[in-house]
Each structure stands twice: as C-alpha cells, then as structure tokens.
Amino acid sequence: MKLAIIGLGNMGQTILDGILKNNILVAEEIAAADKKFAADDFSLKNKYPGLYFTAENKEAVLKADYVILAVKPQIFSKVLSEIKTICDDKTIISIAAGIKRAFIEEQVPNNTGVVRVMPNTPALVGEGMSALSFSKKLAEKEKTFVKSIFKSFGKIIEIEEEQMDAVTALSGSGPAFVYLFIEALSDAGVLNGLDREKALKLAAQTVKGGAEMILQSKKHPAELKDMVTSPGGTTIAGLASLEESAFRSAVIKAVSAAAKRSEELGK
Incomplete structure (x- = not known):
C-alpha cells in the first residue's frame, strides 16, 4: 500500500x-x-x-x-x-x-x-x-x-x-463569510422584486465570476472594481453605502477574530 x-x-x-x-x-x-x-x-x-x-x-x-x-x-x-x-x-x-x-x-x-x-x-x-x-x-x-x-x-x-492561523481564518473560515455575503445579496434581490431562486442564482454566479476575474486577470481587486464603477452611477452609490456601513472593516475584523480563535485552539 x-x-x-x-x-x-x-x-x-x-x-x-x-x-x-x-x-x-x-x-x-x-x-x-x-x-x-x-x-x-x-x-x-x-x-x-x-x-x-x-x-x-x-x-x-x-x-x-x-x-x-x-x-x-x-x-x-x-x-x-x-x-x-x-x-x-x-x-x-x-x-x-x-x-x-x-x-x-x-x-x-x-x-x-x-x-x-x-x-x-x-x-x-x-x-x-x-x-x-x-x-x-x-x-x-x-x-x-x-x-x-x-x-x-x-x-x-x-x-x-x-x-x-491566518490561513485557517481566511480560506478555512472564509467560505462561511462568502456564503453570508451571497445570502445578503440574494436577500437584497428579493427585497427589490426578484424571486428567491433567480436572486440566489444571480448572487452566487456574480461572486463566482468576480473571483474568477481576479484569478485569471491577475489584476488588483481595486482595479477591477473601478472597471465596474461609472461616475455618478449605480455602483458607486452602492459602494458608498458599503463604506458608510464599514463593510471592509467588518470583514477584516471577522478574519482577525477567526485567526485569534484558531491560535487559541492550537494551545
């Protein structure tokens, strides 16, 4: 064997x-x-x-x-x-x-x-x-x-x-954070008039496609984000709302909390 x-x-x-x-x-x-x-x-x-x-x-x-x-x-x-x-x-x-x-x-x-x-x-x-x-x-x-x-x-x-420990938090726990984001995107679609099945499919494929864009293009996420963002358009309005809600800070805190817990479990 x-x-x-x-x-x-x-x-x-x-x-x-x-x-x-x-x-x-x-x-x-x-x-x-x-x-x-x-x-x-x-x-x-x-x-x-x-x-x-x-x-x-x-x-x-x-x-x-x-x-x-x-x-x-x-x-x-x-x-x-x-x-x-x-x-x-x-x-x-x-x-x-x-x-x-x-x-x-x-x-x-x-x-x-x-x-x-x-x-x-x-x-x-x-x-x-x-x-x-x-x-x-x-x-x-x-x-x-x-x-x-x-x-x-x-x-x-x-x-x-x-x-x-950082890897455990980022890619080990990360899928759960991504699922939560997809669920939230889907909920937002339903709130704005889409049925659940269509909203979930749109949300999941959007996240999958965005991730593949980063992997294949080798471009920084900020550069890809700017490609979607038109002056005075819908995307920048949504991004401004996310910044107001401290979206990036919340994600960083979540990964850091998971890393800390991973370190505790290893002792």
Missing part, C-alpha cells in the same frame, strides 16, 4: 475521490481506516471497489508510506497516540485545524516527515484552496507527491507554519 487515509468523512472522501479521479494512485494502493467500518450498515465498499478497508488504524498505517490524518481536532491526539510508534520512515499528513506541526513532530519518530495542510470545504466540488506547510525532513519527491494529492481537488499554496 502506498497511502493510508484515517477518517473517511466528507473531507477524507473528497481527498480519496481526487486521488482516484486524477489517477494519482489506484484503489489497490490505498488503505482506509475508520472505526465506523466495523458497523453492520457500512456501505462504502460498494463505492470504492479495490480499496483496502479496516476498522483498525494501526493496520492501515503499517501498510502505507504516506498517512493522511483526516480526523477532527477533538480526537486527533487519541489517533496520533495510537499510531505514533509505527510511523518510522513514513510521511504524516494532517488536515486537522489548530493542530500545530511541531506538536505532531514531537510525538512521532525523528525519521518521520510531517505535513500540515489546511484545505477548505469548496474542495467538495473540486474548487478547494489548500495551504501546505512541510517539515524540512521531506525530500522533493515526497513534497511533489503530497502536492499532487491536494491539487487534485483545487489549488494549493505553500506557506510557513506560523502563517497557518
């Missing part, structure tokens, strides 16, 4: 789907471990034929070179303590929010590589943004393999460990 995935919830399955759809590995090279696999109603075997399933975390780790810990922060320490003595010469990849890479490195053998990754929920539709922080023990070929996994369901960026 090349890879073990511990935890096959939404994000674990998203990672697995990306790997298989992009032919990074075949099912026979992957082991999946989750306590729920011992349940009578376990049904994922039909979805992933060829995959090795086990309810025992150690069994999966022993078979793999790379181990993805796709478990919630609340049980992360318990899972790590269960497998830490059998991680020699393996690469541990953690996607748990708030769990610092240094904490993992202290628990595992010295020859274990550690990668901390913060993906976000748009990964479920192939539009994820994942930030990766590598320990210095990883060779370039190992980094390349790990990057290929997270590129399979979105975009990636490599960062320093100390930047992870």
Whole structure:
C-alpha cells in the first residue's frame, strides 16, 4: 500500500475521490481506516471497489508510506497516540485545524516527515484552496507527491507554519463569510422584486465570476472594481453605502477574530 487515509468523512472522501479521479494512485494502493467500518450498515465498499478497508488504524498505517490524518481536532491526539510508534520512515499528513506541526513532530519518530495542510470545504466540488506547510525532513519527491494529492481537488499554496492561523481564518473560515455575503445579496434581490431562486442564482454566479476575474486577470481587486464603477452611477452609490456601513472593516475584523480563535485552539 502506498497511502493510508484515517477518517473517511466528507473531507477524507473528497481527498480519496481526487486521488482516484486524477489517477494519482489506484484503489489497490490505498488503505482506509475508520472505526465506523466495523458497523453492520457500512456501505462504502460498494463505492470504492479495490480499496483496502479496516476498522483498525494501526493496520492501515503499517501498510502505507504516506498517512493522511483526516480526523477532527477533538480526537486527533487519541489517533496520533495510537499510531505514533509505527510511523518510522513514513510521511504524516494532517488536515486537522489548530493542530500545530511541531506538536505532531514531537510525538512521532525523528525519521518521520510531517505535513500540515489546511484545505477548505469548496474542495467538495473540486474548487478547494489548500495551504501546505512541510517539515524540512521531506525530500522533493515526497513534497511533489503530497502536492499532487491536494491539487487534485483545487489549488494549493505553500506557506510557513506560523502563517497557518491566518490561513485557517481566511480560506478555512472564509467560505462561511462568502456564503453570508451571497445570502445578503440574494436577500437584497428579493427585497427589490426578484424571486428567491433567480436572486440566489444571480448572487452566487456574480461572486463566482468576480473571483474568477481576479484569478485569471491577475489584476488588483481595486482595479477591477473601478472597471465596474461609472461616475455618478449605480455602483458607486452602492459602494458608498458599503463604506458608510464599514463593510471592509467588518470583514477584516471577522478574519482577525477567526485567526485569534484558531491560535487559541492550537494551545
């Protein structure tokens, strides 16, 4: 086995789907471990034929070179303590929010590589943004393999460990802030006479299109904003109202509050 995935919830399955759809590995090279696999109603075997399933975390780790810990922060320490003595010469990849890479490195053998990754929920539709922080023990070929996994369901960026709280707040929590904005745009459309379905579609596609304009054009958001804003027109009237309501300040405060909370959870 090349890879073990511990935890096959939404994000674990998203990672697995990306790997298989992009032919990074075949099912026979992957082991999946989750306590729920011992349940009578376990049904994922039909979805992933060829995959090795086990309810025992150690069994999966022993078979793999790379181990993805796709478990919630609340049980992360318990899972790590269960497998830490059998991680020699393996690469541990953690996607748990708030769990610092240094904490993992202290628990595992010295020859274990550690990668901390913060993906976000748009990964479920192939539009994820994942930030990766590598320990210095990883060779370039190992980094390349790990990057290929997270590129399979979105975009990636490599960062320093100390930047992870900011990433957690910005791209980890950020989708919730965007959903709130889309909901507000939709509500405004309904207030001004649109039916809910049309308003929501207009709002969601507008946000999606605006984001794609930034990514493809490489232009600063202020420049793109000015392209939409005519003298004395409707857009500048709306922008003036947002400034009056301290819109940008509210967003900055929200991200900063989320970053602070991420830092607290990591202590």
